[in-house]
Amino acid sequence: MSEKMLKFVQQGREMPEKRSADQRNEDFREIYDSFSEAAAQIQASRCSQCGVPFCQIHCPLSNNIPDWLMLTANGRLEEAYEISQATNNFPEICGRICPQDRLCEGSCVIQQSGHETVTIGAVEKYITDTAWENGWVQSVKPVRERAEKIGIIGAGPGGLAAAEQLRRKGYQVHVYDRYDRAGGLLSYGIPGFKLEKYVVDRRIKLLEDAGIVFHLGIDIGGSTSFAEIREKYDALLIATGVYQARDLRLPGSELGNILPALYYLTEANRNDLGMKSDHMSDGLNAKGKDVVVIGGGDTAMDCVRTAVRQGAKSVKCLYRRDKENMPGSEREVKNAEEEGVEFVWLSSPDAFIGDENVREVLVSKVHLGVPDSSGRQVPQIVPDSREAIPADLVIKALGFSPENLPQLFNEQGLEVSSYGTLRVDNSTMMTALDGVFAAGDIVRGASLVVWAIKDARDAADQIHTYIERRKTAAA
Numbered sequence: 001m002s003e004k005m006l007k008f009v010q011q012g013r014e015m016p017e018k019r020s021a022d023q024r025n026e027d028f029r030e031i032y033d034s035f036s037e038a039a040a041q042i043q044a045s046r047c048s049q050c051g052v053p054f055c056q057i058h059c060p061l062s063n064n065i066p067d068w069l070m071l072t073a074n075g076r077l078e079e080a081y082e083i084s085q086a087t088n089n090f091p092e093i094c095g096r097i098c099p100q101d102r103l104c105e106g107s108c109v110i111q112q113s114g115h116e117t118v119t120i121g122a123v124e125k126y127i128t129d130t131a132w133e134n135g136w137v138q139s140v141k142p143v144r145e146r147a148e149k150i151g152i153i154g155a156g157p158g159g160l161a162a163a164e165q166l167r168r169k170g171y172q173v174h175v176y177d178r179y180d181r182a183g184g185l186l187s188y189g190i191p192g193f194k195l196e197k198y199v200v201d202r203r204i205k206l207l208e209d210a211g212i213v214f215h216l217g218i219d220i221g222g223s224t225s226f227a228e229i230r231e232k233y234d235a236l237l238i239a240t241g242v243y244q245a246r247d248l249r250l251p252g253s254e255l256g257n258i259l260p261a262l263y264y265l266t267e268a269n270r271n272d273l274g275m276k277s278d279h280m281s282d283g284l285n286a287k288g289k290d291v292v293v294i295g296g297g298d299t300a301m302d303c304v305r306t307a308v309r310q311g312a313k314s315v316k317c318l319y320r321r322d323k324e325n326m327p328g329s330e331r332e333v334k335n336a337e338e339e340g341v342e343f344v345w346l347s348s349p350d351a352f353i354g355d356e357n358v359r360e361v362l363v364s365k366v367h368l369g370v371p372d373s374s375g376r377q378v379p380q381i382v383p384d385s386r387e388a389i390p391a392d393l394v395i396k397a398l399g400f401s402p403e404n405l406p407q408l409f410n411e412q413g414l415e416v417s418s419y420g421t422l423r424v425d426n427s428t429m430m431t432a433l434d435g436v437f438a439a440g441d442i443v444r445g446a447s448l449v450v451w452a453i454k455d456a457r458d459a460a461d462q463i464h465t466y467i468e469r470r471k472t473a474a475a
Helices: 037-044 065-073 077-087 091-097 109-113 120-133 157-168 197-209 226-232 261-272 298-309 330-338 449-474
Strands: 149-153 172-177 213-216 235-238 258-260 290-294 314-318 342-344 347-354 358-371 377-381 387-390 393-396 436-438
Touching (some): 037 120, 065 120, 077 091, 077 120, 091 120, 091 197, 258 261, 261 298, 290 298, 298 314, 298 393, 358 393
Parallel strands (some): 149 172, 258 393, 290 393, 314 342
Antiparallel strands (some): 347 358
8 A cells, every 4th residue: 555645644634725705706616726736645645545445335436436546645647537537427527516425525434533534526626627637538439430329318417428438339329408508407507616617518529529419409309209319229318317396386386586496597507608698687687686595405505606696685595404404415505604695494485475576485483303204304383483584586496306208208108107207127227118228317316416427327338238139139
């Protein structure tokens, strides 16, 4: 083992320098600076190189974290990048947006001995950003070209990861998306202060350079039929993600300026990308408004922090449980608090009040009762605790459900689960339709980008196996 490792006793945990809240509230740029080479080496050297690497075990992609930390500590960054990208199609993206506190860093062994975790995510980001700067990141060059064509519906992280894996094997890959820009939620759902869009754009350019063909602004099931797309390809992968917002139907829900989170974030991201929207001058712009966001996940954090940057008068986040039970990243909650967001814990909305547009949210206090079958305490309304909170703009960030794809694609042969997700054979990842596969959130349900990448890589392997078996059977 390198003498440079196991320095967690002498060296404390540090993150890259973070811009002040006043500075970062003025723009949509990322809030963390990059590590210097020396700082990255120091933080990587804190790894204990434990015999059972729980950081790797609890990473959905099984990233070989201890090895690339050791290589970074020894200044061997190109090798560190090669190991990092071997299991992850987008390491610089995961380094920025993965909830490391719930995955790799949250499982770090040295934390159990009273030391703070290794700064895995920031080191991962540093490794790949350095690789880009030095020209080490190269587009896929297949050893040989294959004649078979694979179609992918969905240009989000799952679709992009599968496209690269299949192109690596030499397949002719075509990716379809209804948006005018590839990237899915990476482009339109996640704000720039967590993931600047040049990071996504350069990855997509790399995929285009590899020979992957993108068909954007294509409405499958509308102007282009699913059957037509299926007919063109030897296999098809559905990786649409889940976009249907979960709703909260309360008295007054029909009032104006009550919006689903993704609609709000998409328009804000389009505006940040320079794609000016007429909507940003009215209901979707938080400037000067009392904003209330309902929800406690990472999407809610994206919304409250976006509203702050738009110049909201006040921003409150309503969540029916307490801080310890927040489903989102602790780091994101802390960042939001620093930026001026007020969290109203143990609060449940009862109704929206207003004339044409919302003016107030009626909220009752909540008491956490005994745990239910899931182990979580059940929120119970406290009688006679209702109060009114001013609100000119209400954003509902309650999670996402699958769209009705059999109806949307006019293909009843696609079977769905009781949750509306596509049903697949777990061993092959194929749907009920021969040669049609599915992966990511549309199968798993709303989840993390890193899980979408994992599922997509598995699906690409299964598609390759399917094609090879067909070739063998036809021989």
